[in-house]
Amino acid sequence: MRALFAFLLALMLAAPAAAQSRDPILVPDISEHEIVLRQGFTGADLLLFGAILDPRGDRADGQYDVVVVLKGPSEQIRLREKERWLGLIWVNAESSDFRSVPSYYALASSRPIANIVDERTALIFELGLDYLQLSPSGSIDPDEQARFSAGLVDLRQRQGLYAEYESGVVVSEGVLYRARLPIPSNVIAGRYVAETFAIADGRVITSATSEVQVFKEGFERRVEEEANNNALLYGLIAVGLSVFMGWAAGRLFALV
Numbered sequence: 656m657r658a659l660f661a662f663l664l665a666l667m668l669a670a671p672a673a674a675q676s677r678d679p680i681l682v683p684d685i686s687e688h689e690i691v692l693r694q695g696f697t698g699a700d701l702l703l704f705g706a707i708l709d710p711r712g713d714r715a716d717g718q719y720d721v722v723v724v725l726k727g728p729s730e731q732i733r734l735r736e737k738e739r740w741l742g743l744i745w746v747n748a749e750s751s752d753f754r755s756v757p758s759y760y761a762l763a764s765s766r767p768i769a770n771i772v773d774e775r776t777a778l779i780f781e782l783g784l785d786y787l788q789l790s791p792s793g794s795i796d797p798d799e800q801a802r803f804s805a806g807l808v809d810l811r812q813r814q815g816l817y818a819e820y821e822s823g824v825v826v827s828e829g830v831l832y833r834a835r836l837p838i839p840s841n842v843i844a845g846r847y848v849a850e851t852f853a854i855a856d857g858r859v860i861t862s863a864t865s866e867v868q869v870f871k872e873g874f875e876r877r878v879e880e881e882a883n884n885n886a887l888l889y890g891l892i893a894v895g896l897s898v899f900m901g902w903a904a905g906r907l908f909a910l911v
Contacts (some may be wrong), residue, residue, distance in 0.1 A: 679709040681863035683851045684818065685845045689840060690869045698840045701725070701867065704761075704833040707853050720771045720854040721824045721832045722782055727759030727816075727869075728845030734807050747787030751803040755790040758843050759816050763834040772857050780852065780859060784808050784819055815839040867909075 658713040686702035703723050764771060768783045777786045789807065791800050811817035816839065824834040832851075847867040853860045 667793075670675055674812070677708050679853055679861050681770055681851055681861050682706045682708060682851055683849070683863045683865045684804065685849060685865050686866055687864075692842075692844060692869060696840050699834050699838040701838060701882045703834060703849055703850075703851070704831070705834065705851060705863075706831050707829070707861075709830075718855055719826065719829060719860070721826055721834075722762065722764040722768070722771065722852045722854060723824055723832075723834045723836070723861060724780075724782065724848060725759070725761045725836050725849045725867075726757045727805060727847050729758075730758050730843075730863040731740060732756050732807075734803055734810075735808075747830075749799070750805075751800065752792045753789050753807065754792045755788075756807065758845070759847065760784070760787065760811070760911070761818045761821040762838060763822070765822065765824040765826050767821045768819075771854055772859075776859065780862075782852070783810075784817055788825075788838045790873070814841060816841065838869075842869060 659734045683703065683705035686704075687699070690699055707719055707721070719744070731752070731754055733750055733752050747780075753897075762783060762784075769776055772780075772782060774786075777783055778788075781787055787804075787808065789804050791804070814838075817892060818837070820834070820836070836894055845868075847869055849865045849867065850862055851864075852862045891894075
């Protein structure tokens with residue numbers, strides 16, 4: 656209810672600006688601007704909604720397509736391939752480094768992206784998993800890099816961290832839009848940015864952004880802070896706890 660009230664207030668404030676402008680204005684909002692990662696967190700659903708204010712009033716209903724992209728914090732990763740050695744065990748093989756990989760990426764659109772924009776526009780705005788710019792580092796054969804990039808996207812999809820929802824945006828009366836995106840339980844804390852695009856005739860007419868803060872609190876937050884600020888001590892405690900639990904389990908079974 657609070658999010659809806661804030662959205663209606665923003666809509667009222669944006670209306671005068673739209674009347675003075677020739678370009679449409681996007682007024683986006685999100686059902687939750689904060690998500691807390693507590694123990695037992697099983698995921699959440701975000702409702703992204705808003706309105707397209709067109710001061711010209713000469714567009715028929717449905718002429719705008721809407722695309723919503725939600726991205727999580729970027730991270731550096733190294734992706735390794737595994738290969739079977741002598742047909743017996745799996746060992747590390749080739750690897751590739753990526754400087755800036757979205758930890759989470761979800762896209763919802765009113766129609767399939769291929770029916771909304773051309774490949775150049777999709778690449779510029781990263782509209783779709785096929786057009787993500789993963790920023791590989793180092794020198795590697797382009798074909799090998801493409802293979803690693805595809806493998807990374809496939810891995811994140813299987814983890815539930817990357818997803819595309821064609822026809823996932825519902826546009827009502829050519830003005831209001833809404834989309835639901837799932838937030839899985841294995842997301843990382845940080846700043847998530849939702850960008851909404853209004854598209855007409857294959858061209859991005861306007862865009863707007865909203866933010867979601869995902870964070871930990873309580874015991875989980877303290878553990879994360881200690882792991883980041885005192886990595887050596889955290890590692891020693893983790894190893895010591897593992898040794899103690901193993902010893903305790905051994906003693907327990909010995910007494911049974």
